[in-house]
Amino acid sequence: MAFWPFGKKKKEEQEPKAAQSVTETAPEEVAVATSEDTNASAVAPDPEAESSPAAAGTVIAQAPGTTKIENYDPVGGSTGPFDGDSVEIEDFDFTDFSDVTLNLGSVRIPLPKGSQVQVEMGEQGPKMVHIVTEFGRLTPVAFAAPRTGGLWEESSDDIGEGMRSEGMPMNFEEGPWGREVVGKGTNGVVRIIGVEGPRWLYRVTLAAPNGREEQLAQLGREVVARSFIYRGQDAILSGNSLPVTLPQQLAAQVQQAVEARAAQAQGQTAGASGQAPTTPNPNALSDALRQILEQSEASRKND
Structure with a gap:
């Protein structure tokens, strides 16, 4: 399913469709997991795999089945992730993809139909929110970023270096919004998508078992394209995650x-x-x- 561009709803259709999408659909499940639960399902490094030349930054291949989004605009464009402080989520109709929108304060995400929400609990309370699908797990996080941009390029380099230092072969691929980080483990594949907007960075980590990585990559990009980020005007140090409110x-x-x-x-x-x-x-x-x-x-x- 192609996810761009999205057309806005007609004004007279907005309220009826919005209500229908919430009240006439079957609910997804919300689960609670401890850190031990989520760590047990993490993708382990594959000692027999080898990093491609892209790991050294020499070549970045186009991710399979993708094309680059030209002139991506989170404010005036028709493909997300959108800047929620400037764009109204109610102006779009995502009912073909989602029955309910997960509102985490700084991020609003139309949940894929049939998905589940998993709240990872740490010692101090909720630690991370995951979206569990039939193809694997998505973990969305939004960060404060400088006005000049560049945070994703820097942090993706750090992520890649961290993967290699842990013995996980990795490479960079070119996705719709630019660089994606791909790590290969013994039991699955990790793909990290990063997109920068006005003073924010939206990062979604995809963890898929072997054989389902391409389906999860496609679904993950669908989710990213429909997400709305609410940076706000508060002073937040660049690189710090935006507050999440359940x-x-x-x-x-x-x-x-x-x-x-x-x-x-x-x-x-x-x-x-x-x-x-x-x-x-x-x-x-x-x-x-x-x-x-x-x-x-x-x-x-x-x-």
């Missing part, structure tokens, strides 16, 4: 799921010692997605 009710449900998980583990321990286990809420995760839907619908009504 909807209040979703955050509460995530916390409930984490507590249920801990209670279940405690119950298993107590059961082994003869004590009655604590029963977790079985609906905590499905309830969390319902909060996303309600949050999205409320946001549209307020707009």
Whole structure:
């Protein structure tokens, strides 16, 4: 599916279609994972693979099935990622691709149909948000960037060097927005897409098992092209990630799921010692997605 250019909705069609996309579709699932869970699924380096000459920066091949976007414009163009501070997401109709938009404050992402949201938990709380699809996992992050640009070129060099230092063969490929970093592991492929806009850098990491890397690359670019970045006017040091805000009710449900998980583990321990286990809420995760839907619908009504 080609993802460019996107046409804007007619004014009289915006409200009915927006409501339909939220209320008439099946919900995606929201899951909660610990750092150990996500690390276990990470792509391990492949010691037998070799880096291509592109790893040294001498040659950058065009990524399969892609063409370069000419004159990419996040404000006045018809292909994202868009600058959300200047472009209204409600002006576009993505219902052929997505049933619900994930609002993380600094980033809004129309979720691919059939995908799931996975909130990675660290010791201090939510650490990362992943989008899990049939082809693999996408991890979106937005950063503050200098007005003059150049952050992606610099950081992609660092990422490539880091991969090589960890023993992961890698190369650069030319994608629709420019350079993409590709790392080859024993059990899959990591591809990192970076796009710069007005004082921001949008980076999406794709992790696919072997045999599904091309499908995930295509889907990942579809997601990138429909994303909206909200940099705001606050002073943020270049290279620092933009703040991510979980909807209040979703955050509460995530916390409930984490507590249920801990209670279940405690119950298993107590059961082994003869004590009655604590029963977790079985609906905590499905309830969390319902909060996303309600949050999205409320946001549209307020707009």
